[in-house]
Amino acid sequence: MNASPPYLGFGLGLRTCYFEDIIQTQPDIDWLEIISENYFVDGGKPWHYLDQIKERYPIxxxxxxMSIGSTGEINFDYLSKLKRTIHRVDPKWISDHLCFSSLGDFNSHDLLPLPYTEEALAHLCERLRIVQDFLERPVILENVSSYLTYHQSQMTEWDFLCALHRQSGCQFLLDINNVYVSARNHGFDAMDYLNAIPKQAVAQVHLAGHSDFGSxxxxxxxxxxxxxxxxLFQCYAQSMPPVxxxxxxxxxxxxxxxxxAELNQAxxxxPRSWRSNG
Known part of the structure; x- marks a missing residue:
């Protein structure tokens, strides 16, 4: 399950505070991204607006x-809700984070990085296979920002992603801000990370902001x-096909x-070739 999603162009994260703006002004946006869990309910305000918005914009x-990197049991109740939502939304693609956030009944409510080991790689490949088979859809995984490293790690984060792609066909949502955050926190070159990821493995890019505390x-x-x-985005994009x-x-x-205005800056x-989605 490694079919690439279609190239749509430039999008925004759809948040409740922008529902009316989007419906009333029908802005020049190529697609919108929703937070999956916000739509696990059967009705209410989110669905009232999304049903209108998705008539005009790809989602x-x-x-x-998902906590796909957890060593706990796979949460099939969660996956069932996700699958029902996928069927209702009919999204162009789905994604989640390459991390763990829960273990048993404990939920950190944070996106925690994995140790980059062969054992973790095999574990992640197997869980990704099970999840994708259940959803009957490929799952794109996003790199998370990190503030710690593991003594057990045997490879860099980017080498881990490359190995995951080779072994599973998994594609990635590269968050450029998260790469920058981790590079600053851990002292590596962000471009080394970005350039290491195979071009065909990148399905989507996020651009976002952060808080700088100096250290x-x-x-x-x-x-x-x-x-x-x-x-970083401008430099990276020059060597990439449209993403x-x-x-x-x-x-x-x-x-x-x-x-x-930020979307238009992106x-x-x-590159000019990215600005045509036809």
């Missing part, structure tokens, strides 16, 4: 609770995309026009 689904930075997704991340790219904002929401910085 992608992005989950935050470390935290992936908060509540700030504008900073100049350093824009520069679905979106602005992600999860808190401290600006006026919709401000978010659209369009401007990307």
């Amino acid at each position: 992608a689904m992005h989950g935050v609770s 470390h930075i935290v992936d908060t997704h509540d700030q504008p995309v900073c100049d350093a991340v824009w520069q 679905n790219t979106m602005i992600e904002r999860d808190d401290n929401f600006p006026p919709f026009e401000t978010l659209m 369009r401007t910085l990307a």
